[in-house]
Amino acid sequence: MRATLSFTALSLLAGAASAQSVDLGIELPRLNVAEYHKPYVAVWISEPDHSVVANLAVWYQLDDGPEGHGEDWLKDIRQWWRRTGRNLEMPVDGVSSPTRGPGEYTLSFSSDDDRLRNLEAGSYVLHIEAAREVGGREMISIPFEWGEDVEANFSESGSEELGGVSLSIRP
Amino acid sequence: MKIKHMAMICAAGFMAAQPAFAHRMWMLPSTFTLSGDDQWITVDGAISNDLFFPNHHALDYRNVQIYTPSGEAESVEDGWRGRYRTAFDVHLTEQGTYRIAEEGSAWMAFYEEDGERRRQRGSLEELQEAGFFDNPAAEVFHSRRNVETYVTLGALSTTAFAQTGEGLEFRPVTHPNDVYAGEEARFAFTLGGEPAAGLEVEIVKGNDRYRDDPGTITAETDENGEFSFTPEDAGRYWISTSIRGEGEHNGHAIGVGHSYVVTLEALGL
Numbered sequence: 338m339r340a341t342l343s344f345t346a347l348s349l350l351a352g353a354a355s356a357q358s359v360d361l362g363i364e365l366p367r368l369n370v371a372e373y374h375k376p377y378v379a380v381w382i383s384e385p386d387h388s389v390v391a392n393l394a395v396w397y398q399l400d401d402g403p404e405g406h407g408e409d410w411l412k413d414i415r416q417w418w419r420r421t422g423r424n425l426e427m428p429v430d431g432v433s434s435p436t437r438g439p440g441e442y443t444l445s446f447s448s449d450d451d452r453l454r455n456l457e458a459g460s461y462v463l464h465i466e467a468a469r470e471v472g473g474r475e476m477i478s479i480p481f482e483w484g485e486d487v488e489a490n491f492s493e494s495g496s497e498e499l500g501g502v503s504l505s506i507r508p
Numbered sequence: 509m510k511i512k513h514m515a516m517i518c519a520a521g522f523m524a525a526q527p528a529f530a531h532r533m534w535m536l537p538s539t540f541t542l543s544g545d546d547q548w549i550t551v552d553g554a555i556s557n558d559l560f561f562p563n564h565h566a567l568d569y570r571n572v573q574i575y576t577p578s579g580e581a582e583s584v585e586d587g588w589r590g591r592y593r594t595a596f597d598v599h600l601t602e603q604g605t606y607r608i609a610e611e612g613s614a615w616m617a618f619y620e621e622d623g624e625r626r627r628q629r630g631s632l633e634e635l636q637e638a639g640f641f642d643n644p645a646a647e648v649f650h651s652r653r654n655v656e657t658y659v660t661l662g663a664l665s666t667t668a669f670a671q672t673g674e675g676l677e678f679r680p681v682t683h684p685n686d687v688y689a690g691e692e693a694r695f696a697f698t699l700g701g702e703p704a705a706g707l708e709v710e711i712v713k714g715n716d717r718y719r720d721d722p723g724t725i726t727a728e729t730d731e732n733g734e735f736s737f738t739p740e741d742a743g744r745y746w747i748s749t750s751i752r753g754e755g756e757h758n759g760h761a762i763g764v765g766h767s768y769v770v771t772l773e774a775l776g777l
Contacts, residue, residue, distance in 0.1 A: 411543040415775055418543065419686070423663045 357448040364500030367439035374470040375436035379417035389421040391452040413468040458484035467498040540773040558717040562593035569596040575668040577604025604665030610655040619646040649763040657771040658684035673701030676766040694736040703733030714744040739774035
């Protein structure tokens, strides 16, 4: 299964000559466990010193369910919670969205997107962290260079909670 | 009652005592770091040998104060005290950091009667009425203890940190809910509001029951009253120090002691 997410804000300002496009691929593996809950996932960009420059996505239970408020478990995405989550007013427009089941997902962004527009040329790290109720937690970090006319492709494989993860930057 | 003798110790110098208690006092919250708008935690308090297993004596929830992010101090309205453990719930409704503190104070007099050294416990008033303060042959001792933990709902805050300037106080440099395995954590102690240098601090990771070597870490506070340690693993850590020295109360020389304990959680990166 492949689903493409589009964000409304990004198309409005697209078209500038310097616009870069960023595609993120995230695979959530199918796990053969007795009790499966869709993972909470956070995707963000930091400076190499961990200071956060952009929150790209947070997948969590947006509505209150039989097991409580979805926000109760945001702290289990513990690296994200430490670096940025606990200082955010949730939900964040365009960033918060519901949890997803096993599958491959692509998130596409333009450099004109609100979240990337102020990103200056330099070194950054993309982080993808997944935490699953009654399950494990895994984080993949991908260092990358950002600037005009950068073209780069990265891919990593998770071992438990994340499958293949890719980052593609194109002019 | 205003106790000024801690400031006296500070001026006169004090001895860092060896651990004054063989057993360890602690408070352990069910969760240290929480998200959402409205949460409950449950807290255990005990004096035990193993961390954090109640097996000796219960603390008392009635001595516990909850310092809220907005700076209020609240007592615990409902709790339970069993033989080995006290337990109470805390309803977190404000965003920020809460300090949960068991605050104890005990007065004791030592005196001789019929050639035998005797000890009497009691309130300050009781010991005064019994004339111990005016008896040059009697020694009065005031011991205090603070057994604390910190819990944060949402973003970290610091308004709940102790800042009375009285007695032995914990002054976090690293926020107590921002401690991570492999990263140095730095804290400080003050005595009478001034940096408490030369204190011996003992740090033990929980679950020592399952280790042949408890792995006690010791640190000494520097001239700024600060010490640091790097938790090797994620887990719950018990940090303790104490002082013992000479003080005075209303012009009478007394012995004083103050013990401090904090339970913290180190998270994995």
